[in-house]
Amino acid sequence: MNLTRVFTKPMVTSPERQLEADEDYLVVKRVQAGEVAAFDQLITKYRERVFGVVYNLTANREDSSDLTQDTFIKAFQSINRFQGNCSFFTWLYRIAVNTTLSHLRKNRLRSFFSLEKIQEDGASAQVLEQLTDRKGADRDTYLRELQEKLNEALQKLSIAHRTVITLFEIDGLSHAEIAEIMGCSEGTVRSRLHYAKQFLQGELSRYLHS
Amino acid sequence: MLNPDQRPKVSLEDLLRLKRAERPAPEFWATFESEMRQKQLAALLEKRSWWQGLSQMLVRHAYLPIGATAVLAFTLVSVKYYVPAQPSAVESTTTAKPLAAVNRAAVPSPATVTTVAATQREAPAPAPAASTSSVSTGTADDAVAVPAASEPAVQVASATMDSPSSRYIANNLDSLERTDPELVQSVLGNRLSAPARVQSAALLTDELASVPTGPSRRSRLLAHYTDHPITREPTAPEIVRERLARRLGDTDISDRISRIGLKGDQVSLGVTLRL
Numbered sequence: 001m002n003l004t005r006v007f008t009k010p011m012v013t014s015p016e017r018q019l020e021a022d023e024d025y026l027v028v029k030r031v032q033a034g035e036v037a038a039f040d041q042l043i044t045k046y047r048e049r050v051f052g053v054v055y056n057l058t059a060n061r062e063d064s065s066d067l068t069q070d071t072f073i074k075a076f077q078s079i080n081r082f083q084g085n086c087s088f089f090t091w092l093y094r095i096a097v098n099t100t101l102s103h104l105r106k107n108r109l110r111s112f113f114s115l116e117k118i119q120e121d122g123a124s125a126q127v128l129e130q131l132t133d134r135k136g137a138d139r140d141t142y143l144r145e146l147q148e149k150l151n152e153a154l155q156k157l158s159i160a161h162r163t164v165i166t167l168f169e170i171d172g173l174s175h176a177e178i179a180e181i182m183g184c185s186e187g188t189v190r191s192r193l194h195y196a197k198q199f200l201q202g203e204l205s206r207y208l209h210s
Numbered sequence: 211m212l213n214p215d216q217r218p219k220v221s222l223e224d225l226l227r228l229k230r231a232e233r234p235a236p237e238f239w240a241t242f243e244s245e246m247r248q249k250q251l252a253a254l255l256e257k258r259s260w261w262q263g264l265s266q267m268l269v270r271h272a273y274l275p276i277g278a279t280a281v282l283a284f285t286l287v288s289v290k291y292y293v294p295a296q297p298s299a300v301e302s303t304t305t306a307k308p309l310a311a312v313n314r315a316a317v318p319s320p321a322t323v324t325t326v327a328a329t330q331r332e333a334p335a336p337a338p339a340a341s342t343s344s345v346s347t348g349t350a351d352d353a354v355a356v357p358a359a360s361e362p363a364v365q366v367a368s369a370t371m372d373s374p375s376s377r378y379i380a381n382n383l384d385s386l387e388r389t390d391p392e393l394v395q396s397v398l399g400n401r402l403s404a405p406a407r408v409q410s411a412a413l414l415t416d417e418l419a420s421v422p423t424g425p426s427r428r429s430r431l432l433a434h435y436t437d438h439p440i441t442r443e444p445t446a447p448e449i450v451r452e453r454l455a456r457r458l459g460d461t462d463i464s465d466r467i468s469r470i471g472l473k474g475d476q477v478s479l480g481v482t483l484r485l
Binding site for chain 1: 220221222223224225226227228229230231232233234235238239242245246249250253
C-alpha cells in the first residue's frame with residue numbers, strides 16, 4: 001500500500017473527473033473575478049449530490065436541506081481561498097461533510113428519521129424487483145420497512161464509519177478521494193469501510209445473502 | 211407484512227444502492243432554490259465580526275509582518291540598551307574653587323563650564339569655605355540646550371545638602387577646627403577639614419593620573435618597589451643581626467654544632483640556632 005498517494009494533489013482519479021474539475025475551476029475563476037452569478041452553475045450542478053451525502057449522513061430531509069444550503073453559503077464565502085489544489089468537487093464535499101459532522105455532534109441526542117421516497121428507476125427498480133414480488137400496498141409497506149431498517153443500521157454506525165460507507169458505496173467516491181475529504185489516510189478509509197460493512201452485514205442479515 | 215426470511219435476498223452493495231434512489235421530488239428544488247437565494251443575500255449583507263476579519267487578515271498576510279515584527283523588535287531592543295555617552299554630574303559638599311580643580315583634572319576639556327546650582331541666599335555665610343553646594347559640570351552647549359536634564363539632579367542635591375541644620379553644624383565644626391584643631395582631631399579621629407579633604411583628593415587624583423593605565427597591578431607593584439631597590443645580597447634587619455651575633459658568641463654554641471664539613475679552603479658548620 002502506497003501511503004504517499006494520499007497526499008498527492010490534485011486528487012482526481014479519472015479523466016472524466018479531471019475534465020469536470022477543469023471545467024469547475026474555470027467557473028470558480030469567474031466567481032473569484034467577481035461574477036457572482038456564475039456560482040449558480042455550481043449550485044445547480046452539485047446540489048443533488050451534496051444533498052445526497054448530507055441526507056445519507058443525517059437521515060433527515062429538513063436538516064439535509066438546511067445543511068446543503070449552509071454548505072453552498074460557506075463555499076461561496078470562502079471561494080477566494082480555493083486555490084485549485086484539489087478539485088472543486090472534493091473541496092465542496094469536504095465542506096459538506098465537515099458541516100454535517102459538526103451538526104451531528106451538536107445534535108447527538110436529537111435524531112429522528114425524515115426519509116425521502118425511494119425513486120424506482122434503473123438499478124433501484126432492479127434491486128426492488130429482487131427483494132419483493134408483491135405489488136400494491138404490501139410492496140410499499142415492505143419498502144418502507146426496508147428503508148427504515150437500512151437507515152437504522154446506518155445510524156448505529158459511528159459518524160466516521162457512516163461517512164466512509166456513504167461516500168464509498170452510495171456516492172461512489174474512491175478511497176483516495178474519501179481520504180482527501182476526511183483528512184485521513186487511505187488505510188484508515190479501508191479499515192473503516194471494512195468494519196462498517198461487517199456491521200451492516202450483521203444488522204441487515206435477514207435481507208442479505210448469507 | 212411479509213416474512214423477510216421468505217423473500218429473495220440481495221447483497222449489501224445492492225441494498226445500499228437503494229439509498230441512491232432516495233431523492234427528493236422536483237418541487238423540493240424550487241423551494242430549495244428560493245431559500246438558497248435568501249441565505250445567499252443574507253450572507254452578503256451580514257456584517258462580519260471583527261475577529262473574523264482579523265483572522266483572515268492574519269492568515270492572508272501572515273508572512274508579511276514577520277520581517278517587520280523582527281525589525282521592530284530589534285529596534286526596540288537596541289533603543290532600550292543603547293546608552294549614549296553623557297557628561298556625568300559630580301556632586302560634592304565643598305567649596306566651588308577646589309572642586310573645580312578636581313573637575314578640571316577629571317574632565318580636561320577647555321569648554322568645561324562649572325555651574326554652581328546651590329543657592330546660598332538662606333545661609334548666613336560666616337565661613338564660605340564650609341558652605342554646602344552642589345556642582346555639576348558639562349559643556350556649554352549642554353548647559354544651554356538641555357537645562358532640564360541637569361536641573362533636577364542639582365535641585366535634589368541642593369535640597370538634601372542645603373538644609374539649615376546641616377549648614378549650622380558645618381559652620382560650627384569649621385569654626386571649631388580653626389580655634390582648636392587638636393580637639394577636633396582627637397574627637398573625630400583623622401577627620402580632615404573640607405579644604406584638606408579636597409586637597410588630598412586632588413593629590414590622589416594626580417597620583418592616579420600618573421599611573422599608567424595598562425597592566426595596572428603590575429605597574430603599581432613596580433612603582434612600589436622602585437623606592438626599595440632589590441639588592442643581590444639582601445641585608446637582614448638590625449635586630450636580627452644583633453641576635454645572631456649574640457648567639458654566635460655564646461659558649462654553648464659548640465653544643466649546637468651538628469655537622470662540620472671541609473671542602474678545599476672552606477669550612478662549613480651545621481648549627482642549630484634558636485633566635
